[in-house]
Amino acid sequence: MPLLELQNLSVAFGENAVLSGVSYALKKGERFGIIGESGSGKTVMSLAITGLLPEGTQRGGEIVFDGTPLPRNERDMARLRGSRIAMVFQEPMTALNPLMRVGAQIAEAGSLAGTNPGIENLLREVGLDPLHAARYPHELSGGQRQRVMIAIALAGEPDLLIADEPTSALDLITQRRILDLIAEVCDRRGMALLFISHDLKAVATLCQRVLVLRRGEVVEQGRAAEVFGTPSAQYTRTLIAAAKPRIRAVAAPSEPRPLLQVENLARHFRQPGRAWFLPGAPFAAVDGVSFSLAQSESVAIVGPSGCGKTTLARIIAGLDRADGGRMVFHGAASSSPLSPHHRTSPAEEPGPTDTSTRVENGNRPRIKSGEVQWWGERSGRISASVDATTYRGSDLPRRLRRDISLVFQDPYGSFDPRLEVGRAVAEPLRLEPGITPAERLKRVAESVEAVGLSPALLNRYPHEFSGGQRQRLAIARALVTRPRLVILDEPVSALDVSLRGDVLTLLNRLRAEYGLAYLVISHDLDMVRSVSDRVLVMEKGQIVEEGRPADIFEHPQHRLTRELLAARLPDVA
16 A cells, blocks of 8 residues: 555646646655656645645645545644654745754654654754754754754654755755665655655656656656656656756956955854853854956855855855955946857866966965966965955945845745845846836846746745746846846756756856856856856865866865765766
């Protein structure tokens, strides 16, 4: 007898059908993957199984759990959630209680399920230090919050674990560890898994069977090896082909002009001590970081969760203030856009014969893979020119704020839930003096269409979009002011594979046409190879290796770089 069985499940919001005639069965201890584009109904299906559909939703068909139809009564359904059915949500920042320490939330989940989980053991299982139990969700990185969510789900020792994009915010090393952990826990406890993900590699690695969903209907299902190896549906073949897109990148000008110089940047955070009057030692999130960024250059920063990538990005964007060091932002934008300079891929550029030289960054050595020298690196510290502005983060002048845009990692948390998305996307245009209402509407429509959405959706609210659609809106909002520097914090992690290539192509086109510079923060090494001219590897607040993508990925010198490359998942086909 199957543990979970869906019989002709249909879900509709008013007149809009989200799921139509979905049927499948999940055996005890089986790992079952659901793949499909954003908006195909994957998350709605998981909400239907857990009894969390919004009020007023029309649900048809039957959901049978362990031989018994799921109760329609909320009190009876609540007894199943946590103890027998647990769920890991896609966006941990909105799922966690911001007023409770994460250790208390793990303990609460176990208490409600009638178990007594060891909080320290659960945190170690998901790769977190037990000291993190005393922290609040906002004090953790995106990947760390996702690991806390997994620990909460495991606290009740459920029979069925529903994981909605559980590894989308994790770095490669942690992703591999979490996938191995989920497989091990499922095998050890005999727990079934319903794994929802855009990452075909993760689904192929973890799941035994796969279901392909498109516009609420089942396109194909079967054993993972057969679906990915010999797909019968054209839609499945399209998804597999899009999993590794070929992106034609752009080259920076041969004589790049200065844009941003980061010098010895540092940011420390206070940590709780053993008592309120005994503060803990300060934690160095950013520790002596120095690098330069030229106009129309794309630099990527990679590293494990919690290494300081997002903190560094927030300081550069003026959303946080550094404790030490400085940044210099240079000059006014050119009046005419740069001409595009195409090449096949930055990773295919031949590097120098000497692939491992060491340079000094303060008292800490940094590995340089290849001889990549941009403006400001040969001469060390720079002197600010007449048109340069020196700042330390939040003191960034207002006149320059429209020149620096940031795409946040968590799209839902970055949008005002009470504001229509059209108004949210247009908000940055307040920094543009003298713009007319007609021009404002035109700029918003162009940005939204550029990321693959229709302007007709602009009167909706953020909660009415899927996670991938919200991420595309976040990118549109960042581009609406036509900035000179765009900081992209995991720009495609929430997008399905069929759209990632389109968004990356869009970013490269905008860079070529307008001379945009990118600072890309990502766990996706394939994406980094496609869009970056240089790669910086970051660990514990410090940059430990830098170089061209080809040199970094083919001849890694630092231990962390080798671990990141070794953790990459195999291609699905």
